[in-house]
Amino acid sequence: MNKMTPPARIAVTGSRIFDGMAFHDGKTLLIENGQVAALVDGDQHLDVDRSVSAEGLILAPGFIDLQVNGGGGVLFNNQPDVSGIRTICETHARFGTTGLLPTLITDRPDIRDLAIAAGRDAFEQSVPGYLGLHLEGPHLSIARKGTHDPALIRPMLDADLETLTASAGEFGLAFITIAPENTRADQVTALVAAGYKVSLGHTDASNATLMPYIEAGATLVTHLFNAMSQLGNREPGLVGTALHSPLLHCGLIADGFHVDPVTMQIALRAKQGPGRIFLVTDAMSCIGTDETGMMLNGRQIYRRDGRLTLADGTLAGADIDMLSCVRYVHNRLGLPLDEALATASRYPADAISLTRKGRLAPGADADFLLLTPTLDLHSTWIGGACVHQAMPAEEAMQ
Numbered sequence: 001m002n003k004m005t006p007p008a009r010i011a012v013t014g015s016r017i018f019d020g021m022a023f024h025d026g027k028t029l030l031i032e033n034g035q036v037a038a039l040v041d042g043d044q045h046l047d048v049d050r051s052v053s054a055e056g057l058i059l060a061p062g063f064i065d066l067q068v069n070g071g072g073g074v075l076f077n078n079q080p081d082v083s084g085i086r087t088i089c090e091t092h093a094r095f096g097t098t099g100l101l102p103t104l105i106t107d108r109p110d111i112r113d114l115a116i117a118a119g120r121d122a123f124e125q126s127v128p129g130y131l132g133l134h135l136e137g138p139h140l141s142i143a144r145k146g147t148h149d150p151a152l153i154r155p156m157l158d159a160d161l162e163t164l165t166a167s168a169g170e171f172g173l174a175f176i177t178i179a180p181e182n183t184r185a186d187q188v189t190a191l192v193a194a195g196y197k198v199s200l201g202h203t204d205a206s207n208a209t210l211m212p213y214i215e216a217g218a219t220l221v222t223h224l225f226n227a228m229s230q231l232g233n234r235e236p237g238l239v240g241t242a243l244h245s246p247l248l249h250c251g252l253i254a255d256g257f258h259v260d261p262v263t264m265q266i267a268l269r270a271k272q273g274p275g276r277i278f279l280v281t282d283a284m285s286c287i288g289t290d291e292t293g294m295m296l297n298g299r300q301i302y303r304r305d306g307r308l309t310l311a312d313g314t315l316a317g318a319d320i321d322m323l324s325c326v327r328y329v330h331n332r333l334g335l336p337l338d339e340a341l342a343t344a345s346r347y348p349a350d351a352i353s354l355t356r357k358g359r360l361a362p363g364a365d366a367d368f369l370l371l372t373p374t375l376d377l378h379s380t381w382i383g384g385a386c387v388h389q390a391m392p393a394e395e396a397m398q
Contacts, residue, residue, distance in 0.1 A: 008033055009048040010384055014055035015370065018338055020346040020359030029059060031366040034383035038362055054370050057378055061345040061358050062098025062367035063322040066175065066278070067134055067223065067251055069103045070285035070317075075294055076102045078285075080114040082121035089129035091288040092281075093380045093388045095321030096344075098367035099131045099357055101175055103282075105296065105317075106137030106148040113163070119171030128382045131354070132173025135164075136222065140202035141181040146227040147316035148202065149297040155182045165194035173352055177222040178213075179203035185212040192217030197352050199251075200238060202227045207236040214247060219275070220351055223282060224250040224267065225259045226315070243270045249351035251280040252343075254328045255320040257307050258282075265333055278347035279325045284308055284317035327375050 010031040017024045017039060030037040030046065040046070070076055072091030074084045085102050092100055102122075104115045112135065119133040137148050139156040156178070168174045174196040178188065180203055188198050200213060201222025206229065221228075221242040229237030242248045250271065254264060271277050281287075285294050286303050293302050301308050301316045308316045322344050330340035349358025356364045366384035371377060380388040 009037075009046075010050045010052060010366075011046045011048045012052045012054050012059060012370075013042060014053050015057045015059040017360065018058065018060040018341055019361065020061045020342060023338060029360065029366075029368070031384045034366055034385070035356075036360050036362055036364045036366050039360070054378075056373070058371040058373065058375075059360075060341045060369050060371060061360055062369055062380065062382065063096045063326070063344040064131075064348040064354070064358050065092065065097045065100040065281050065283075065322050065344075066348050066352065067103050067136070067280040067282050068092060068097075068100045069105060069283060070294075071283055071287040073285055073289045073291060075285040075296065076115065077105050077107050077111060077296060078294075080104065080111055081118045082125065082127065085118055085122040085130055086127050089127055090387075092283070092321065093129055093382070094288060094377075094390070096323040096326075096369045096371075096377055096380055097129065097321070098369075098380060098382045098387075099129055099349075099354075101132055101134040101173065102130070103134040103136050106140065106152045107297065108152065109160070109163075112138075116163075116167050116171055120167075123170070123172040128385075128387055130172065131352075131357075132175060133171055134175040134177070136177040137202065139178045139182040141179040141204050143181070143204045144179070144202045144227045144229070146202060147296070147301075147310060147314055149299070152297065153182065156184075156187055161187055161190060164196070165190060168194040168196060173197065173354070175199065175220075175352065177201040178218075180205045180209050180213055183213075185216040188213050188216040188218055200228075200242075200248075203238055204229045205238060207241045210238060210241050214241075214245060219247055219249060221248050221250040223258065223280060224252050224277065225263065226253065243267060244272055246272045246275055249275040249347070250277045251348075252277050253282050253318050253320075254279055254325040254333075255306070255318050256328065256332070258315060258318065261332055264329070268333070268335070276347040276350065277343065278351055279322065279329070279344045280348075281320050281322055281325060282318040283320065286319055287321055323375070323377055330375070
C-alpha cells in the first residue's frame, strides 16, 4: 500500500461524482492536505500541486466495512498482530474498502488481549484503512452460535468488562457484538459510556428481552437475519425489532447465500429510519487469495462455490468483497446506484458516528474510489493518496 504523503492540493477532474448523498456532473473534487476542500465547477482554473484526470469514471466515497474477519491469507483470530491488520487492510483496499474494523470471532481471553494490543499498535502507527476493532463475542448465545465455537462462548464477567472499558479509546473505534443471554443491560450501559458501539447479534432473545439493551445504548445489529431470533407472527424477534426500531443500524451480508434476495428486498423496504441497513462482508482470510480453506479455533472451514462452511454445512463467514456486495445489491436487487453506494459508505459511517468518512463533504477525509461505469475498480484513495491502482487510465476509458 502506498504510504507516500500526497501533494498538498489535488484536483480530480472529469468524473461523475457521488458525494454520499447525490450525484454531481461537471464538478472537480478539490483535496487539500488529505481532506476534501470542495466540489467546484470543472472549468475553474485551480492552483493545485497535482491534477488527476478521471474522465468517464465514477468518483464515490470509499467503502466502510464494519465486519472483516480477514483477507490476503490472514484470519485475524489466527494472526492477531499489527502485521495481520496491515495485510487485511491492504487486501480489502484492492476491492474499494478504505476503512474497516478487523473482527475477532469468539476466542480465548488471551487472544482477545492480543487483538486489542494489535489494534493499539495499528492505531498508533496509523495503518491506512484501519478504523478500530470489532469484537464479535464471546458473550453470545449458544443457541444462535453460528460458526462460533460453543466451548468458547461464555458470560461477560466483571473482569471482562474491566478489560474492555479500560482499553476503550486506545485502539480506535471500539465495536462489540453481544447477546442478552450472556450479558446484562447495565454492562451495555458501561460499555457505551466507555465509548463502545454495541451491536446485538447471535441471540435468540425476544423483543421484550431486547428492549432494555436498546434503552441501555445498543444501536446496531450484527449481520441481519443470520444467527438471531426471526420475525414471527406473535414474536418479532431480533429481526422484527431491528426492522421496526429507528434506533438500530443493521449490517447485511449481500452475497446471496446468507440471505435470500427476496428477503433482502423486503428488509430494505421495511426498515424504519433513521437507522439504516448497511453492507458488511463478514469476509474471511480467503479474500484476495486462491485459498481452498482455513482453520478457525481448530476447525476446518471449506471454500466451495462462493461459500465458506464448516464440515456440517454451517456458513462460516463470507467469501465476498465489498465491491461485489455493491454490485449485487445494484444489479441483483435493483437498488439505484446512489443507494447501493451509500449502503457501503455513508450508512456504515453513520452507524458508527464517523462524520469524516463515507461522504465527500468539505472537511471529510479524502477517502474515495474511482469506478468504471460498469462498477469495475480503477483505483482506491485514502487520505488523498492512491493506495491501489487496478487499471491504467486508458483501459478504464474503453
